Amino acid sequence: MSRAFYVTTPIYYVNADPHLGHAYGTSLADTLARYHRLAGEETYFLTGSDEHGEKIAEVAASEGTTPQSVADRYSNAFRETWETIGFSFDQFIRTTDPHHCDVVQTILQRIYDAGQIEFREYEGLYCVGCERFLTERDMEGGKCRDHEREPERQKESNYFFKMSEHFEWLAETLEARPDLIRPERYRNEVLGMLRDESGLGDLCISRPKTRLDWGIELPFDSNYVCYVWFDALINYLTGIGYPDGPNFEKYWASAEHVIGKDILKPHAVFWPCMLRAIGLPPYRHLDVTGFWNVEGRKLSKSLGNAVSPLALKERFGFDALRYFLLRDLAFGSDSDFTEAALVRRINADLANNLGNLVSRTLNMTARYAGGTVPEPGPTGPDEQAIAQLAATTAAQVDESVRRCEPHHALECIFALSDAVNRYLEEQAPWKIAKEQADGWEKRVATTLYTSCQALRSLALLLAPFLPETAPVLLERLGIPDALESARLPDDAARWDALAPGTPTQKGAALFPRIEIEKSN
């Protein structure tokens, strides 16, 4: 297993404020970064903003301002929102950074010198939303499928990257590496695109300055700027110091891109072909997420029904929101966001299952064991089953995270919490304490000891998913520094690691139940 891990989010267009869909992808990348860090891997997490292109120029024109000031405003909005939420990114890259522009020009020149770029005349239907010429497959009823607007017929001389020369290699690579693009249906979709001769061709990588001058100038023709996607994808290299930064190769070999399904083609077709032309291997994984809809409609800036992640954080707490986002949407599928569904999840899983386990375990530890982890009496098959389940859960979580299936990892973690709740019900230490039969103290101590050990495992496993809550739980368990030295998954599988005598604290409910309003 590689000891490095490099994860990226898409870089966000700076034409509107961040919404729930962006927060979802970034939460996923953040969770992966946190997990791999806790697994002891040297981790680098890159996010940022995509600032060139027609969309930004259009906003600037409509506001009577410059594209740079629009880019500054929204780039700051994204960075500040991600900081307020507490995402653990190592760098927030901007495609207007001079260093990034230099790297793009170096790559363009290199590919041009290698004979991979050609000047041609082209006529076609151009969509400003997509920032490219459309093919038949991109349209429905004369309109762009994604942007629901009519493309414009345009004729232009432009530079083309000879992308189609790499298609055979790309199809073979996808066949040979079934987990390059996940989940599998997106890999199949890409194989379908590559098989369909009419669908893809070479990639137009320039825009004449007469039409658009907000972009990186082509180093070999100052009348043109670079197509925004060609510029944007290269951020994944600039961000880790391409071409000669000391960590570049180590991180590139472990690169994992998290993207939404609407940007599959640029990442699954353009990007690997560009990388091959640059002389680099493809990324290790492309993780493709589905979409959050709101009342059945795509949640997007252009449709204007964006849901603000900060407003939701304010009302529900970001841990609860990210738990819902990662748990409710099976990775790769779409899901509908409703507040009622969010509240149901918070109540069922966070309040009634995990929260209840935490409060009853710590309350009983205070009451029956003087507020310290008790010395256990003899253990039996029930305790061994819980210990065994904690170990199995740790292994399942590791496997699920490495497969980018966070919903499954969370399902396993909450199944462990549920099993410990059932164990408590069956043992009923409160009854034993009330009846005070012979040896009752030892029996209660064994049960609480077992629950405390399980809580420790749960807190460690939850740390990448609930980064605000897990440290609180560890503190209540008397091991506030546990995350500093923890190694996942092995440390979460270790039983008996919480020493008898460790002082615990009761604390307030981790996730109070939320009352659902009738209108929901």
Ligand code: ME8
């Ligand atoms: O596409 N649910 O930027 P962007 C889930 N600049 N994900 C969603 C979503 C939703 N409702 N709405 C948007 C771009 N997204 C380019 C990327 S990368 C080199 C360049 C996701 O700001 C969308 O799928 O329009 C995409 O992955 C990301 O948000 C950024 O969208």
